[in-house]
Amino acid sequence: MRKLMLILMVLLVFCTLGLSKTKITFWYAISGTSGEALKTLIDRFQTENPTIEVEAVYSGKYADTAQKITAALAANALPNGGVIPAGPIFTGPRGNYAILDYMLKDPTFDMSDFYDGMWDYAKYKGKICAVPYNISTPVLYYNKELMEKAGLDPTKPPSTWEELLDYAKKITQDTNGDGTPDVWGLNMADTAWIFKSFLLQNENDIVKAIPKNEDYDIVPLFDQASALETAEYWKTLIDENAMPVGLHSLAEKQFLGNTLGFYLGTSSRIGTWTGNTAFDFGVGFLPKGKRLGIPIGGAVLVLFPASKDQMDATYQLIKWLTQPDKIAEFAMKTGYIPIRKSSLDLPEMKAFFETKPFYKTAFEQSEYAFSYWHFDAMGTMDSLIVEVLEKIERGVSTTKEGMKWLQETTVEEIEASM
Amino acid sequence: MRKHWWVYAILSIGLIAMLFPFLWMVLSAFKTNADVYVYPPKWFPSQWNFDNFKRVFEMVPFALYYFNSLLVTVLVTYGQLIVSILAAFALSRLNFPFKNTIFIIVVSTMLMPFVVTMIPVFLIVSSFKWIDTYQGLVIPALFSGFSIIFLRQFFISIPQDLQDAAMIDGCGFFRILFQVILPNAKPAIATITLFNFLGEWRNYLWPLIVTNTTKMRTLPVGLRYLMTEGGGEYHLMMAASLMAILPVLLVYIFSEKQFIKSVTFTGLKT
Numbered sequence: 001m002r003k004l005m006l007i008l009m010v011l012l013v014f015c016t017l018g019l020s021k022t023k024i025t026f027w028y029a030i031s032g033t034s035g036e037a038l039k040t041l042i043d044r045f046q047t048e049n050p051t052i053e054v055e056a057v058y059s060g061k062y063a064d065t066a067q068k069i070t071a072a073l074a075a076n077a078l079p080n081g082g083v084i085p086a087g088p089i090f091t092g093p094r095g096n097y098a099i100l101d102y103m104l105k106d107p108t109f110d111m112s113d114f115y116d117g118m119w120d121y122a123k124y125k126g127k128i129c130a131v132p133y134n135i136s137t138p139v140l141y142y143n144k145e146l147m148e149k150a151g152l153d154p155t156k157p158p159s160t161w162e163e164l165l166d167y168a169k170k171i172t173q174d175t176n177g178d179g180t181p182d183v184w185g186l187n188m189a190d191t192a193w194i195f196k197s198f199l200l201q202n203e204n205d206i207v208k209a210i211p212k213n214e215d216y217d218i219v220p221l222f223d224q225a226s227a228l229e230t231a232e233y234w235k236t237l238i239d240e241n242a243m244p245v246g247l248h249s250l251a252e253k254q255f256l257g258n259t260l261g262f263y264l265g266t267s268s269r270i271g272t273w274t275g276n277t278a279f280d281f282g283v284g285f286l287p288k289g290k291r292l293g294i295p296i297g298g299a300v301l302v303l304f305p306a307s308k309d310q311m312d313a314t315y316q317l318i319k320w321l322t323q324p325d326k327i328a329e330f331a332m333k334t335g336y337i338p339i340r341k342s343s344l345d346l347p348e349m350k351a352f353f354e355t356k357p358f359y360k361t362a363f364e365q366s367e368y369a370f371s372y373w374h375f376d377a378m379g380t381m382d383s384l385i386v387e388v389l390e391k392i393e394r395g396v397s398t399t400k401e402g403m404k405w406l407q408e409t410t411v412e413e414i415e416a417s418m
Numbered sequence: 419m420r421k422h423w424w425v426y427a428i429l430s431i432g433l434i435a436m437l438f439p440f441l442w443m444v445l446s447a448f449k450t451n452a453d454v455y456v457y458p459p460k461w462f463p464s465q466w467n468f469d470n471f472k473r474v475f476e477m478v479p480f481a482l483y484y485f486n487s488l489l490v491t492v493l494v495t496y497g498q499l500i501v502s503i504l505a506a507f508a509l510s511r512l513n514f515p516f517k518n519t520i521f522i523i524v525v526s527t528m529l530m531p532f533v534v535t536m537i538p539v540f541l542i543v544s545s546f547k548w549i550d551t552y553q554g555l556v557i558p559a560l561f562s563g564f565s566i567i568f569l570r571q572f573f574i575s576i577p578q579d580l581q582d583a584a585m586i587d588g589c590g591f592f593r594i595l596f597q598v599i600l601p602n603a604k605p606a607i608a609t610i611t612l613f614n615f616l617g618e619w620r621n622y623l624w625p626l627i628v629t630n631t632t633k634m635r636t637l638p639v640g641l642r643y644l645m646t647e648g649g650g651e652y653h654l655m656m657a658a659s660l661m662a663i664l665p666v667l668l669v670y671i672f673s674e675k676q677f678i679k680s681v682t683f684t685g686l687k688t
Contacts, residue, residue: 030646031642031644032645033651034646057630058643064627067536070537075549077544077549079630272451
């Protein structure tokens with residue numbers, strides 16, 4: 001009888017253990033079909049881990065999610081984790097490096113399988129405080145029809161700066177003879193992102209961190225000779241009519257309207273544009289300068305402080321989402337680039353490349369991805385780049401003056417944000 | 419008619435400019451993604467496609483969002499109307515200490531953009547434990563400087579003699595408000611109802627910040643979810659927008675006459 005009681009009690013304990021679920025909330029800034037892809041993954045995680053209940057909630061577009069997190073930080077109403085843009089800004093400065101501890105203590109989490117450029121993107125003051133997740137890179141879209149019209153070989157997109165300038169010049173046409181071209185060679189919507197790519201390609205990193213009393217100073221590198229060269233290349237593109245002055249916000253429309261030869265922009269357009277254009281287009285690597293260089297963008301996985309059970313459960317979800325096969329599945333469904341090397345070796349990925357060769361280009365660029373640590377004034381820096389390019393394009397400042405101003409103003413902004 | 423042909427010409431241009439985006443939305447709701455992007459643009463879908471509406475319901479709990487939006491919008495619209503009528507009556511018809519100071523404070527709230535007050539309001543709501551509740555969605559929206567001032571200006575224009583006459587007949591403040599002021603202020607009230615309804619129906623940022631679960635979300639947040647960060651699925655967005663716009667159309671149709679009257683009265687429009 002006593003034995004029976006004991007067995008019953010043990011059973012009871014097991015049952016309650018089995019029934020007690022750890023509930024976590026998880027915010028994500030990914031929407032549309034990409035959001036659906038993430039939701040499907042999280043649902044699967046829940047069936048595989050019945051002890052964890054994930055309340056996954058869309059938190060608005062990037063800028064709104066940042067506001068929501070700011071409000072939640074102030075009111076101490078944070079979720080347990082999420083896919084958060086500028087994630088390291090919300091963890092590192094508050095001394096929250098918990099995710100790194102988890103990864104270091106976990107022998108089954110292979111951090112070296114991530115591309116080198118990725119981890120820098122998840123750092124604040126040199127220390128990892130997030131995990132890269134939905135990352136995109138800019139690629140070259142080329143209009144085969146316009147290349148052919150300009151007497152170029154549509155199977156050979158420009159692969160160097162010289163070719164890009166040369167080919168784009170040839171494509172630019174004033175078809176109605178009113179003195180201003182209506183077909184352009186080159187354009188891009190996100191000038192700051194592309195200018196940063198050019199800088200990286202010219203072996204000029206964007207910022208550098210200088211150690212200072214156990215802390216770091218972030219110093220922009222726009223005052224280097226190679227940065228000035230990059231700005232001069234930009235100006236040449238304008239002067240030689242390869243690229244329009246201003247008009248960057250129209251770049252996508254120009255490309256879709258068959259009036260733009262080369263569009264430099266996010267790889268996430270591959271999915272939306274393929275099969276939807278009236279002309280044939282191709283996707284290539286960004287042309288290289290002295291080297292190939294691709295800056296990355298996107299959001300990261302973060303872990304916010306909570307009870308140990310909840311943090312354990314959230315880490316489990318983060319780890320599950322970043323497994324090579326899950327990363328591959330997410331990349332194939334969304335067009336975001338795979339952040340792990342081994343994802344590219346999976347058979348399903350190889351089969352995918354057979355049917356969708358454009359993605360191969362975009363995904364293989366990951367190897368040349370660069371990034372810098374997150375810092376508070378990084379958004380301001382990007383708007384300053386946009387501003388200076390506009391001044392240079394319109395001839396309001398010379399390249400030299402412009403880059404000097406950019407350097408000085410960025411330094412001031414970084415100091416002000418400290 | 420013939421004398422004023424140019425008036426009609428100008429109005430027609432306005433009409434086309436207004437109708438164009440609306441028509442584009444209605445037609446795009448039935449297009450495929452490829453049809454939306456095709457260049458040169460096509461007015462009509464190459465084949466009428468009703469799947470978009472189905473997809474919207476699959477991607478977001480549209481019915482639930484609809485319910486939440488309706489509930490919150492109705493509560494905010496009428497709640498704000500009651501608060502504003504009482505405040506406007508006090509500020510226009512009663513005399514009490516610091517009346518002008520209070521009026522200036524009310525006016526000054528209009529100068530403050532919402533993003534500035536958002537975090538403090540969020541902290542207050544959070545201290546009441548109202549995050550992710552209907553109270554959190556509705557109560558902070560009950561006070562509106564604009565509604566109060568709009569109604570106050572209208573109440574002031576109602577002749578004082580009417581009020582005096584009512585007082586001689588023995589009316590108290592509430593009867594003056596309900597039987598003298600309100601019947602004379604119908605157009606203003608209809609207008610403010612419409613303004614509030616429209617404003618709350620499309621309110622996106624506050625519902626996004628204050629709600630954390632899918633079951634508390636409203637339509638604008640759901641609509642945003644249909645777009646990816648880089649743009650994209652306009653056909654779904656248009657289908658969802660078409661469904662989301664119906665209540666607004668109904669409210670407008672019912673209050674149109676009053677609305678127009680009031681615009682001509684006050685010279686204000688949205």
